[in-house]
Amino acid sequence: MKLDSRIPEGPLKDKWTNHKNHLKLVAPNNRPKIDVIVVGTGLAGASAAASLGEMGYNVKAFCFQDSPRRAHSIAAQGGINAAKNYQNDGDSIYRLFYDTIKGGDYRAREANVHRLAEVSGNIIDQCVAQGVPFAREYGGMLDNRSFGGVQVQRTFYAAGQTGQQLLLGAYSALSRQIGLGRVKMYNRHEMLDLVKVDGKARGIIARNLVTGEIERHSAHAVVIASGGYGNVYFLSTNAMGSNVTASWKIHKQGAAFANPCYVQIHPTCIPVHGTNQSKLTLMSESLRNSGRIWVPKKKEDAEAIRAGKLKPTQIAEEDRDYYLERRYPAFGNLVPRDVASRAAKERCDAGYGIEANDTNEGVYLDFSSEIKSKGKEVAYAQGNHNPSEEEIITLGKKWLEEKYGNLFEMYEKITDENPYETPMKIYPAVHYTMGGVWVDYNLQSTIPGCFVAGEANFSDHGANRLGASALMQGLADGYFVLPYTVSNYLADEIRTGKISTDAPEFLEAEKNVKDSINMFLNNNGTKTVDHFHKRLGHVMWNKVGMARNEQGLKEAIEEIGQIRDEFYKDVYVPGSADEMNPELEKALRVADFLELGQLMAMDALQRKESCGGHFREEYQDAEGETLRDDENMSFVGAWEYKGQDTTKAVLHKEDLKYEFIKIAARNYK
Amino acid sequence: MSTAKNINITLKIWRQKNAKTKGGIETYKLDNVSTASSFLEMLDQLNEQLVSERKEPVAFDHDCREGICGMCSLYINGRAHGPETGTTTCQLHMRKFNDGDTIYIEPWRSKAFPVIKDLVVDRSSFDRIQQAGGFVSVNTSGNTIDANSIPVPKVDADKAFEAAACIGCGACVASCKNGSAMLFVGAKVSQYALLPQGQVEATQRVLNMVRQMDEEGFGNCTNTGACEIECPKGISLENIARMNREYLKASVK
Ligand SMILES: Cc1cc2nc3c(=O)[nH]c(=O)nc-3n(C[C@H](O)[C@H](O)[C@H](O)COP(=O)(O)OP(=O)(O)OC[C@H]3O[C@@H](n4cnc5c(N)ncnc54)[C@H](O)[C@@H]3O)c2cc1C
Ligand code: SF4
Ligand code: FES
Numbered sequence: 033m034k035l036d037s038r039i040p041e042g043p044l045k046d047k048w049t050n051h052k053n054h055l056k057l058v059a060p061n062n063r064p065k066i067d068v069i070v071v072g073t074g075l076a077g078a079s080a081a082a083s084l085g086e087m088g089y090n091v092k093a094f095c096f097q098d099s100p101r102r103a104h105s106i107a108a109q110g111g112i113n114a115a116k117n118y119q120n121d122g123d124s125i126y127r128l129f130y131d132t133i134k135g136g137d138y139r140a141r142e143a144n145v146h147r148l149a150e151v152s153g154n155i156i157d158q159c160v161a162q163g164v165p166f167a168r169e170y171g172g173m174l175d176n177r178s179f180g181g182v183q184v185q186r187t188f189y190a191a192g193q194t195g196q197q198l199l200l201g202a203y204s205a206l207s208r209q210i211g212l213g214r215v216k217m218y219n220r221h222e223m224l225d226l227v228k229v230d231g232k233a234r235g236i237i238a239r240n241l242v243t244g245e246i247e248r249h250s251a252h253a254v255v256i257a258s259g260g261y262g263n264v265y266f267l268s269t270n271a272m273g274s275n276v277t278a279s280w281k282i283h284k285q286g287a288a289f290a291n292p293c294y295v296q297i298h299p300t301c302i303p304v305h306g307t308n309q310s311k312l313t314l315m316s317e318s319l320r321n322s323g324r325i326w327v328p329k330k331k332e333d334a335e336a337i338r339a340g341k342l343k344p345t346q347i348a349e350e351d352r353d354y355y356l357e358r359r360y361p362a363f364g365n366l367v368p369r370d371v372a373s374r375a376a377k378e379r380c381d382a383g384y385g386i387e388a389n390d391t392n393e394g395v396y397l398d399f400s401s402e403i404k405s406k407g408k409e410v411a412y413a414q415g416n417h418n419p420s421e422e423e424i425i426t427l428g429k430k431w432l433e434e435k436y437g438n439l440f441e442m443y444e445k446i447t448d449e450n451p452y453e454t455p456m457k458i459y460p461a462v463h464y465t466m467g468g469v470w471v472d473y474n475l476q477s478t479i480p481g482c483f484v485a486g487e488a489n490f491s492d493h494g495a496n497r498l499g500a501s502a503l504m505q506g507l508a509d510g511y512f513v514l515p516y517t518v519s520n521y522l523a524d525e526i527r528t529g530k531i532s533t534d535a536p537e538f539l540e541a542e543k544n545v546k547d548s549i550n551m552f553l554n555n556n557g558t559k560t561v562d563h564f565h566k567r568l569g570h571v572m573w574n575k576v577g578m579a580r581n582e583q584g585l586k587e588a589i590e591e592i593g594q595i596r597d598e599f600y601k602d603v604y605v606p607g608s609a610d611e612m613n614p615e616l617e618k619a620l621r622v623a624d625f626l627e628l629g630q631l632m633a634m635d636a637l638q639r640k641e642s643c644g645g646h647f648r649e650e651y652q653d654a655e656g657e658t659l660r661d662d663e664n665m666s667f668v669g670a671w672e673y674k675g676q677d678t679t680k681a682v683l684h685k686e687d688l689k690y691e692f693i694k695i696a697a698r699n700y701k
Numbered sequence: 702m703s704t705a706k707n708i709n710i711t712l713k714i715w716r717q718k719n720a721k722t723k724g725g726i727e728t729y730k731l732d733n734v735s736t737a738s739s740f741l742e743m744l745d746q747l748n749e750q751l752v753s754e755r756k757e758p759v760a761f762d763h764d765c766r767e768g769i770c771g772m773c774s775l776y777i778n779g780r781a782h783g784p785e786t787g788t789t790t791c792q793l794h795m796r797k798f799n800d801g802d803t804i805y806i807e808p809w810r811s812k813a814f815p816v817i818k819d820l821v822v823d824r825s826s827f828d829r830i831q832q833a834g835g836f837v838s839v840n841t842s843g844n845t846i847d848a849n850s851i852p853v854p855k856v857d858a859d860k861a862f863e864a865a866a867c868i869g870c871g872a873c874v875a876s877c878k879n880g881s882a883m884l885f886v887g888a889k890v891s892q893y894a895l896l897p898q899g900q901v902e903a904t905q906r907v908l909n910m911v912r913q914m915d916e917e918g919f920g921n922c923t924n925t926g927a928c929e930i931e932c933p934k935g936i937s938l939e940n941i942a943r944m945n946r947e948y949l950k951a952s953v954k
Contacts, residue, residue, distance in 0.1 A: 079841065082841055083841040086840055086841055086842075097770075098762065098772065098823070098824055099824065099825065099827065099828050099869065100828075101771070101828075101831075101869055102764055102765075102771060102772050102869075104764070104765065104770075106765065106770050107765045107769050107770065116848070151843070154843045154845075156848045157843075157847055158839075158841060158843060158845055159848075160845075160848040160851055160898070161837065161846070161848075161851070161898060162836070162839055162898070163836075163837045163861075163892065163896050163898045163899055165853075165858050165859075165865050165892065166848075166858070167858070167862075168852075168853055168854070168855045168858040168859075169855060170855050172852030172853055172854050172855065173849050173852060174848055174849055190862055190865075191862065193866060196769055196866070197862070197865060200865060204831065204835060204836035204837070205836060205839075205841055207831045207832045207835060207836055208832070208838060210828075210832045211832035211833060211834075217828075219825060242817055242818075271764040271765040271766070271767075272765075272766055273764045305705065305735070305737040305738075306705065306735050306737055306738070308738050308742050308745065308746055309738075309742065310739075310741065310742050310745055310766065311766050313766075313767055314767075442767075442768070442792070445788065445792050445794065446792070446794065448737075448794070448796055511841050512843050515841075560749055560752045562745075562749060604752065606752055606755065606756070606757055606758065607757055611718075611719060611818070612719070612760055612818045612821065614758070614760055615752065615758060
C-alpha cells in the first residue's frame with residue numbers, strides 16, 4: 033500500500049486555488065451519464081449529494097434513518113467557525129488555520145487545514161443564502177461568540193441548536209435536488225459492503241431496513257460520509273445508530289484507516305446513572321464560561337455526599353477544591369477539553385468523585401458564584417446600588433436562565449435536580465472521533481473512486497479537535513471540496529457507460545453479505561448483541577479511554593480478541609432476514625466495532641507519546657502534562673487491513689511536514 | 702444523592718408484524734425499572750428480556766435520544782410523546798411513573814403515517830412535502846454574496862429560528878383528530894416567510910407545499926389546537942395563521 037497525499041506544490045495560500053485550476057472537468061452534457069453514490073446524509077453527505085446533484089450527476093444517496101434530516105449532525109449544539117473577521121478582532125484565514133493546526137497538536141496536514149480555513153467564510157455565505165437562521169445582532173448583522181480557548185469571536189451559531197439548523201439547511205438543498213429528480217434518496221437503507229471492479233469503487237451492497245432486501249447499486253464513484261465511530265465505547269454522546277460499518281467495510285476492501293486512537297473526550301456531560309443507561313448527554317461547553325468546577329477537598333466529604341448525608345451546598349468554600357483553577361491559573365475552567373477531562377478523571381480516580389453510582393465518577397459544575405456576580409451586575413445596571421442578597425440571587429438566576437435556560441431544563445429532565453439551586457454533576461464522555469479513513473488531499477481513499485468526507489475521514493483535525501470545527505469540515509468537504517475533486521476523477525469515466533450490477537463482483541459481494549446475515553441468524557447463541565457491545569465498551573473506556581498505558585493497551589488487545597471470539601460463538605440474533613430487524617442491524621454493526629476497537633488499542637500502543645486527546649501515561653512531564661515527541665511521532669498512522677484479527681494489521685506512516693508553521697509546545701498553565 | 706428507585710410495571714404494547722398484517726395489544730410485565738431510566742431505556746430493558754426469552758423484541762424508532770433528531774415517536778397512555786408537555790419520548794423519564802402502573806404504548810396513528818412494524822411508522826410524507834418547495838432555490842456553488850449583505854432584523858431572525866426548530870417528529874399529526882400536518886408545514890413556510898431569502902418564490906412555495914400535503918392524505922385543520930399542546934418543541938399555532946395568510950396571498954395572485 034502506498035500513501036500518496038497528493039498535496040499540491042507551491043505556497044500554502046495558493047495551493048487550493050492552483051489545484052482547482054488544474055483539476056479536470058466534466059462537461060455539463062456528460063454529467064447525466066455518470067452515477068455517483070453518497071452514503072450518509074449528515075452535514076458532509078447531504079451537502080455533497082446536493083452539490084453533485086446540482087452539477088448534473090445522477091446521485092443516489094443513502095441513510096439508515098427514516099429521513100436525511102435526522103442524521104447525527106442534527107445534535108451539534110455549540111457552533112461553527114469561520115474566518116470572517118466580522119467582529120474586527122483580528123481574525124483571518126491564517127489565524128483560523130494556525131489555531132486549528134495548534135489545536136490538533138501538530139498532527140494534521142497543513143495543506144488540508146489551510147483549505148478548510150480558506151473556504152470557511154464561504155460556508156456561512158452559503159448557509160445564510162439558504163435561509164439558515166443564524167443568531168443576529170440588533171442591527172441585522174450576524175452575531176458571533178468565542179469558543180474553547182480561542183482569542184477571537186469567530187463562532188457562528190443558532191442558539192444551542194447550530195447543528196440542527198445547518199443540517200436542516202443542507203437537507204433543504206438536498207430536498208430541492210430530490211424534488212428535481214437529480215438525487216434519488218434511499219431512506220432506511222444501510223450500506224453493508226463496497227463493490228470493487230478492476231480495483232475501482234463501482235458500487236455498494238445495501239440492505240433495505242424495512243423489507244430486509246439486499247440490493248445492488250452501481251456507480252462510477254462512491255462517497256462515504258457515514259460519520260464517526262465513538263459508539264465503539266457503547267456509552268457516548270453519539271446518536272444510537274452511529275456506527276463504523278461503512279468506513280470499516282471499505283477498510284476491509286483496501287482503504288487505509290488512519291489514527292484510530294484519536295478520540296475526543298468532552299468534559300461536560302451528564303454522568304452515568306446506572307447499568308441500564310444507553311447513552312450520555314452533552315451539556316454544552318459554553319457552560320464552562322459561567323460555572324466553576326470543583327470536588328470536595330476532603331475525602332470524607334466526598335464519601336458523605338455519595339452516601340447522601342451531605343449536600344454540595346453544605347460544603348464550605350474553603351473545603352472545595354477548584355482543581356482546574358488551582359492547576360491551571362491562566363486558563364482555569366476554560367482549559368482545553370482533553371486537559372479538563374483528564375483533570376476530572378484524576379480527581380475521581382483519587383477518590384473525590386461525587387456521583388452515587390457504581391463508578392463514583394462525577395464532579396461539580398457550580399453556578400453559584402456566577403449567580404452572585406451577574407446578579408450584582410444586573411442590579412447595578414438597573415440603578416440599584418444597594419441590592420439585598422435575595423435580589424442579587426433572583427436577578428442572577430434570571431440572567432442564567434436567559435443564557436442557558438434550555439440546557440438547564442434538559443439537565444433537570446434527565447437528572448431530576450435543579451441546577452439553579454444545586455451544582456450540576458458532570459463527567460467526561462466520548463464525543464468525537466478524529467481518526468477515520470485515510471484520504472489524500474482530494475479526499476480520496478486508497479481505493480480509486482472511493483471518497484470519504486466529514487467525520488468518517490481522518491483529515492484536518494489531528495489529535496485534538498477544537499470545538500466548532502467538525503461542522504465546518506463536514507460542510508467544507510461536501511459543498512466546496514468534493515464537487516471539484518470527484519469531478520476530476522469522473523473526467524476519465526465519461527466513456528465508461530452504465531455499470532452493470534450483474535457483474536460477478538456484485539454477485540459475490542451480495543453473497544458475502546447474505547452469508548454473514550445468515551450466519552448471525554442461524555447462530556444458536558445465548559447472549560444479546562448489547563451484552564457484547566457493553567463488554568467491549570467497558571474495555572475501551574477503561575483501557576483505551578482518557579488515559580492509556582502500555583500494559584492496559586496490551587490487555588485490551590487481548591480482551592477484545594476474546595470478546596470477539598465469544599461474540600461469534602454465543603450471540604443470539606432473533607427474527608429473520610426478510611423483515612425489519614433492529615437486532616440484526618446491531619449485530620452487523622457490533623461485529624465491525626469488535627475489529628475496530630482492537631485496532632484503536634493497537635494504534636494507541638504504537639503512538640509512544642501524548643498528544644491532544646491521546647494521553648499515554650508513560651509520556652508526561654513532572655507536572656502531569658502531555659509530552660509530545662515531534663521528532664519521532666510526527667506522522668499519520670495509517671493501517672492496512674489483514675483480516676478479522678486486527679493484531680495482524682500493518683502500519684504505514686505518512687510523514688507530516690510543517691513548512692509554514694513553527695511547531696510549539698503546549699502550555700495552559 | 703441519587704433518588705432513583707426501582708419500580709415494577711405492566712406494559713400494553715401494540716405489536717404488528719408488518720404493514721400488511723393486523724396488529725394487536727400484547728401485555729408484558731417488567732420488573733426493576735430504575736426511575737432514573739429514560740422511557741426508551743425502559744424499552745431497551747424490555748427488549749433484552751424478550752430476546753433472552755427468545756421472543757421477538759419490540760421495534761421502535763429512535764436515534765439521538767437527546768430530543769433533537771425527531772426520530773422517536775410513541776403514543777403513551779393516549780398522548781403523543783407521553784404525559785409530559787414539551788418533551789420528546791426519549792427525554793421522558795421513568796420517574797414520571799409509579800410502581801404498579803400499567804402503561805399503554807401505541808404507534809403514531811394517522812392515514813399518512815402507515816405502520817411499518819410494531820411502533821415504527823412511515824413519515825416519509827413529511828420529506829415529500831419539503832421536497833415540494835421547503836427550500837430556497839440557491840445553487841450550492843459557493844458563489845453566493847457575503848452573508849452580511851443580507852441583513853435580517855433580530856426579531857425576524859429569532860422568529861424564523863423558532864419556526865425552524867421543528868424536529869419533524871409528527872406528534873402534531875398524531876395528536877390531531879383530523880390528522881392534519883398544518884403545524885409542521887406552517888413551521889416550514891413561516892421560517893422562509895420571515896426571512897428575506899427566497900422571497901421571490903414564496904408564492905410557489907406555499908402553493909406547492911400545501912398541494913403536496915393534501916396529496917399525502919393529511920386531514921384539514923379545524924383549529925382544535927391539540928398539535929400545539931403536544932408539540933415537544935413548542936411550535937406555535939401562530940405559524941398556521943401565517944401559513945394561511947401566505948396561502949391566501951398566493952391564491953389571489
Ligand atoms: C452532542 C454533540 C455535539 C456536537 N457539537 C458540535 C459543535 O458545536 N460544533 C462542531 O463543529 N461539531 C460538533 N459536534 C461534532 C459534529 O456534530 C459531527 O462531527 C458532525 O456533525 C459529523 O457529520 P457527518 O456528516 O460526518 O456525519 P453524521 O452527521 O454522523 O452523518 C452520518 C450519516 O451517515 C449515515 N450512515 C452511517 N452509516 C451508514 C451506512 N452503513 N449505510 C447508510 N448510511 C449510513 C447516517 O444515516 C447519517 O446520515 C458535536 C457532536 C455531538 C455528538
Ligand atoms: S410541529 Fe412540533 S409536533 Fe409537529 S413535527 Fe414539528 S416538532 Fe413535531
Ligand atoms: S430519539 Fe431523537 S428526538 Fe428522541
